[in-house]
Amino acid sequence: MTDAAIQLLVGTTKGAFVVEGDAGRTQWSVRGPYCDGWPVNHMVGDPRTGTIWAGGGGEWSGAGVWRSADGGHSWEVTKLTTGQVDEWAANDPDFAAMVGWEEGGAPFGDQFGQVWSLVRVGDRLYAGTKPAMLLVSDDDGRTWETVKGLTDHPSREEWGPGAAGLTLHTIVADPEDPDRMWVGISAAGVFVTTDGGVTWERCNDLADPAEGGGASHPAGPSDGQVGMCVHHVEHAGGDVLYQQNHYGVWRSDDAGGTWHGIGEGLPSTFGFPLWTHPRDERTLWTLPLNGDMEGRYPPDASAAVWRSRDGGTTWEAQREGLPQESCYFTVLRQAMTGDRRDPAGVYFGTNTGSVFASTDEGETWVEVARHLPTVLSVDVLEPAPAAAAGS
Numbered sequence: 001m002t003d004a005a006i007q008l009l010v011g012t013t014k015g016a017f018v019v020e021g022d023a024g025r026t027q028w029s030v031r032g033p034y035c036d037g038w039p040v041n042h043m044v045g046d047p048r049t050g051t052i053w054a055g056g057g058g059e060w061s062g063a064g065v066w067r068s069a070d071g072g073h074s075w076e077v078t079k080l081t082t083g084q085v086d087e088w089a090a091n092d093p094d095f096a097a098m099v100g101w102e103e104g105g106a107p108f109g110d111q112f113g114q115v116w117s118l119v120r121v122g123d124r125l126y127a128g129t130k131p132a133m134l135l136v137s138d139d140d141g142r143t144w145e146t147v148k149g150l151t152d153h154p155s156r157e158e159w160g161p162g163a164a165g166l167t168l169h170t171i172v173a174d175p176e177d178p179d180r181m182w183v184g185i186s187a188a189g190v191f192v193t194t195d196g197g198v199t200w201e202r203c204n205d206l207a208d209p210a211e212g213g214g215a216s217h218p219a220g221p222s223d224g225q226v227g228m229c230v231h232h233v234e235h236a237g238g239d240v241l242y243q244q245n246h247y248g249v250w251r252s253d254d255a256g257g258t259w260h261g262i263g264e265g266l267p268s269t270f271g272f273p274l275w276t277h278p279r280d281e282r283t284l285w286t287l288p289l290n291g292d293m294e295g296r297y298p299p300d301a302s303a304a305v306w307r308s309r310d311g312g313t314t315w316e317a318q319r320e321g322l323p324q325e326s327c328y329f330t331v332l333r334q335a336m337t338g339d340r341r342d343p344a345g346v347y348f349g350t351n352t353g354s355v356f357a358s359t360d361e362g363e364t365w366v367e368v369a370r371h372l373p374t375v376l377s378v379d380v381l382e383p384a385p386a387a388a389a390g391s
Contacts, residue, residue, distance in 0.1 A: 006339060007072070007381040008347055009052060010355060011040035014373035016054045018072040021368070025345055025359045028368040034075050035066045041169075042334050044118045045381030052381065053141050055115030055127055060084045062106055063114050065127060065141045078141055081113065082106045107144070117334070119171040122178045128168030132159065132185045136197065147197045150183065155202055162186030162229050162246075163292075169333055172235045182241065182256055187219070187229040190243065192256050203256035204228060211261055217269075217292075219246035226250055226259040232274045232333045236281035242312070244274040244286055244333075251312050262312025267299040273336030277344055277361075282311040285318075285338075285346055285362055287331045297328040305346070307362050321365030322356065329354070334377035341382075349375030 004020035015033030022028075040056040052072050057063035062083030066075045089101035117128035127135040127144065134147040159166055163186075170184035179196040182203075189204040204225045206212055212221030219229040229246035236242060239255040247270070248263040263269055268288040277283035285307050290299045298304060303322040306315045329350035339345040346358045353372035356365045 004071075005382075006345075007045070008355060008357075008368075009043035009045055009054075009072070009377075009379045009381055010349060010369070010372065010375055011043045011054060011056065011334075011377035012353075012373040012375055013039050016040045016043055016066070016072070016075075017369075017372060018052075019355055019369050021357075025341075025357065028357070030369050030372070031072075033373075034068070034072060035077070036061075038064075038066070039114070040066075040376065041114060041116045042118050042377045043379050044120055045379070046120050047382055047384040050381070050383075051140065053118050053120075053125065055118045057081070057114045058083065059113065062086060062110075063108075063112055063129065065115055065118070065125075065137075065144075067141050078144070079106050080115070080135075080144060081108045082110050083113075116167050116169045117171050119173055119181075121173040121181065124178075126171050126173075126181075128171055128183060128185075130165050130167040130169075131161075132166045132168040132188065134168060134171070134183060134197070149193065149198050150191060150200045153191070153200055153202075155188070159185065159188035160228070170230070170233045172233050172241075174235060180255075182233055182235065184230040184233040184243070186231070187246075189225070189228040190230055190233055190241075190256055203252075205258045207252075207258035207260040215247060217247050220269075221247065221261075231272045234274050234276045234284070236276040236284070238281065240281045240311075242274055242276060242284055244271050246270065246292065249274070249286055249312060262308070265315040266306055270296075271331075272333040273331050273348060275336045275338050275346065278338065278340040279342075279344075280309075283307065283309050283361075284312070285336065287336060287348060289330060295328065296330045301325065301327045303327045303329070305348070305358075305362050305365075318358075318362040318365070320363065321358075321367075328352075332376055334379075335375050337378050337380050339380045339382055345380075347378050347380065349378045351375065 005023040006021040008019035010017040015037045017032030043054045045052040052068045054066040062081040064079040089096035112129040125137040134150045135144045172182045174180040209224040241252040250259040271288040304317040329352045336348040349355045351374045355369040
């Protein structure tokens with residue numbers, strides 16, 4: 001592990017960055033970019049070992065997963081699909097030699113263009129892609145195989161793309177039961193497995209079908225369904241889940257079996273990110289935007305993170321330290337997270353290249369990084385708690 005007390009793993013359109021904080025979360029430094037400047041959609045770390053993974057790619061490079069075993073200082077890539085660079089190299093030996101290209105280095109051919117999400121579950125690593133597939137690795141991301149139970153789901157022909165394509169952008173595991181996981185796919189909805197990915201069930205039903213009667217947007221709830229354009233999913237503990245989708249914030253108390261709206265009191269039904277408190281299933285944060293067709297920036301161009309302490313019954317705006325005038329940034333679906341300290345830290349990144357941090361659960365905010373490329377994701381890596389003496 002690095003000597004930093006806490007690391008923010010920041011994926012951007014121009015590579016991976018590590019924002020390091022001291023024990024008091026008051027002093028921060030930025031290093032990067034890493035991963036050869038690839039677009040990095042998501043980063044995760046293993047607190048036991050300090051290993052970091054970064055998933056991304058694009059039309060030029062193809063898709064892949066980068067891995068660092070030294071706290072993000074050096075990286076190696078496992079390339080999964082081909083890109084334009086492979087086409088060039090295959091037809092130009094001099095170019096191939098210059099970039100160190102080797103034939104046959106992309107086991108999935110051209111099946112997908114990007115890795116969009118990563119999660120560590122026990123000793124396994126999962127990755128979500130665009131177009132939507134779920135992959136799993138049993139050797140720290142060096143080799144991968146398809147989770148066919150989801151990829152070959154009977155509803156597959158019904159899956160439609162969102163504005164960003166058919167993307168598996170969220171993978172959520174139950175820390176008490178590694179065989180239970182949820183994924184979010186735009187725009188196919190939420191799926192759950194209770195047998196480690198062998199079988200999957202689609203879980204998008206409204207708790208009250210009448211709740212879908214007043215939606216004014218085609219992505220809103222209808223026909224007894226919560227709306228398939230899910231933007232982010234969080235597991236709060238037990239059977240409690242939250243999701244921010246294209247049309248509101250929703251809660252499930254039965255592991256995703258049914259959903260009910262909890263957006264009353266928020267200034268907008270539209271937003272991307274969501275994060276839940278590590279120890280209190282009734283506390284969550286979201287960052288509403290003014291609407292998908294109105295510019296996708298904070299309402300009235302005044303930034304606020306909204307917190308609920310009662311499971312979404314009521315909401316309060318948290319603004320101190322955030323720009324209150326002429327604020328036109330967007331916060332994307334994987335760009336909000338938090339730590340497990342007391343009080344919990346909350347963090348988010350913007351498409352204008354800033355990272356904001358709160359060490360008092362959102363009461364006040366500080367900009368801890370600026371002028372980065374467009375921030376696509378923010379995650380936290382903290383050292384694992386030391387084992388108790390004699391354990």
